[in-house]
Amino acid sequence: MALLQLLSRKIGLCAISCLVVLFASAQQRPYYTQYILNNYMINPAVAGIENYWDVKASHRMQWVGLQDAPVTSYITVQGPLKKSAYENTSATGFKARGQNPRGQAYWRNYQAADPHQGVGFTIINDKTGPLNRFAAYGTYSYHIGLSPTTNLSGGISAGFTNLSLDARKLNFGATLIDPAVVGSGVLNRIKPDISAGLWLYSKEYFIGLSAQQIIPQNVAFSNNEIALTKGRLVPHLFLSAGYRIPVSDDVSFLPSILIRYISPLPIGFDINGKLQYQDLLWIGASYRYQDGYAAMLGVNLSNTINIGYSYDLQTSKINMVSKGTHEIVFGFLLGNKFGDWCPRNLW
Numbered sequence: 001m002a003l004l005q006l007l008s009r010k011i012g013l014c015a016i017s018c019l020v021v022l023f024a025s026a027q028q029r030p031y032y033t034q035y036i037l038n039n040y041m042i043n044p045a046v047a048g049i050e051n052y053w054d055v056k057a058s059h060r061m062q063w064v065g066l067q068d069a070p071v072t073s074y075i076t077v078q079g080p081l082k083k084s085a086y087e088n089t090s091a092t093g094f095k096a097r098g099q100n101p102r103g104q105a106y107w108r109n110y111q112a113a114d115p116h117q118g119v120g121f122t123i124i125n126d127k128t129g130p131l132n133r134f135a136a137y138g139t140y141s142y143h144i145g146l147s148p149t150t151n152l153s154g155g156i157s158a159g160f161t162n163l164s165l166d167a168r169k170l171n172f173g174a175t176l177i178d179p180a181v182v183g184s185g186v187l188n189r190i191k192p193d194i195s196a197g198l199w200l201y202s203k204e205y206f207i208g209l210s211a212q213q214i215i216p217q218n219v220a221f222s223n224n225e226i227a228l229t230k231g232r233l234v235p236h237l238f239l240s241a242g243y244r245i246p247v248s249d250d251v252s253f254l255p256s257i258l259i260r261y262i263s264p265l266p267i268g269f270d271i272n273g274k275l276q277y278q279d280l281l282w283i284g285a286s287y288r289y290q291d292g293y294a295a296m297l298g299v300n301l302s303n304t305i306n307i308g309y310s311y312d313l314q315t316s317k318i319n320m321v322s323k324g325t326h327e328i329v330f331g332f333l334l335g336n337k338f339g340d341w342c343p344r345n346l347w
Helices: 004-023 104-108
Strands: 055-061 072-081 116-128 133-145 152-165 186-204 205-212 217-219 231-233 236-243 251-253 256-261 268-277 281-288 292-300 307-312 323-335
Touching: 116 152, 133 186, 186 217
Parallel strands: none
Antiparallel strands: 055 072, 055 323, 072 116, 116 133, 133 152, 152 186, 186 205, 205 236, 217 231, 236 256, 251 268, 256 268, 268 281, 281 292, 292 307, 307 323
């Protein structure tokens, strides 16, 4: 019996250690299909880019049908500390019938924003089986005009990440498990977290460079009963770019790309395409290299509320047991007093 207990302890510790090593050697931040609706999730320099406060709430269910698959939720709030004196809409706030606020006349009159500061706040909860990551960050950014139509911003986010492992949810099948492992409860590790980025944008393009989880750190789950192999939190680097192509006075085509690098993984990238009709609705598609495809749809219900939905289909073998990935994003534009119903700079 003593031999069986010793063997079960070693198997249990090995399995938990594998979870830690897997977490520390793969992408440690969740994927977002609709980051094109909220680039602030990728780059803190975006905070304060619009002339109103932008609130986003999202829920993502990845690999539906697969037990203990990732589930991610977040809330972000970001905006300028001081609003620019742009022209407001009429007192009623209704748009003139038949006119497109995103037509060519609008873009001909586009001007870079005045130098200003932006702030933001983010809460994220990302759960995969017995592992859970809760994070909260505050952001500061500064925007300057490089030319009459080009802006550059820089931003930094600082906060904490709480990594937790619920040993009670560990399941090793018929293997006898030492009660010290299962009885260890929820093990938490709180780590500081810093991100930074730059964002160059104009009426026709944007280019962003950011780094998340800048501080490399060791992470290990242990208590008085068990001690596990250490893993390591590593930086995540992102390069994004997009371009606005007018198709007609009512329709714009918005291609974009996101390149990510997380050592020691190979470089990955997403290619996106988005067709937008006036400032009312849009459809889009995305391809994630060696991972899958996604279809997206969004509608601006008013100048203060918008909704986006996406569905991902994996091309890997996981698609045999998964029913795809669903993601929904609700947006609230607080203080948006313009005649158009969509963002001015995050198109």
